Amino acid sequence: MSYPFELGGETLWDAGFRTGQLYASLARGTAEFLELPSGLTPNDQGGCDVEVESFRAFVEALDGIYSSTGNQVLHGLAHGLLVTSLVLLERAGGEITLTHRYAAALLAEKAAQARVMA
Structure with a gap:
């Protein structure tokens, strides 16, 4: 059983049911x-x-928290959600600009995550 994330009838990510939930x-x-x-x-x-513009604003705000906090727990909690969200946003045709010190690492992790997100 799966949990699809869709845009206009196109499946962007066909996540496993529990993963998607x-x-x-x-x-x-x-x-x-x-x-x-x-x-x-x-x-x-x-x-x-997926509604692209609202999702883009959400991912941008999530990245803002991730990149600006000095709290390592908050940073860690946001990390996995952000990487997965960056993949989904790209598949939806949206993007945000990453310009902070974590940008290169996030982009590398996004590429790796995209390969495992069927």
Whole structure:
């Protein structure tokens, strides 16, 4: 069983059911923390539709927290969600500009993560 993330009928990421549920839950909770929409909406196929501009704003805000905090716990908590979100955003045709000291490492991790996100 899968948990598809879709844009206009195209599957961007056909996550495993539990993986997709966890990702969507983490995104939902983080969006609440950031006080903005995640850009992910549950759909009738048992996954989520991606609204690119809202999702881009969410990923940008998540990156802002990740790159600016001195709190290692907050940094670590945001890390996995951010890397996966960068892959999904790219597949949706969106992008954000990474200019901070973590940019090169995040881009390398995004490329590696993209290879395992079927």
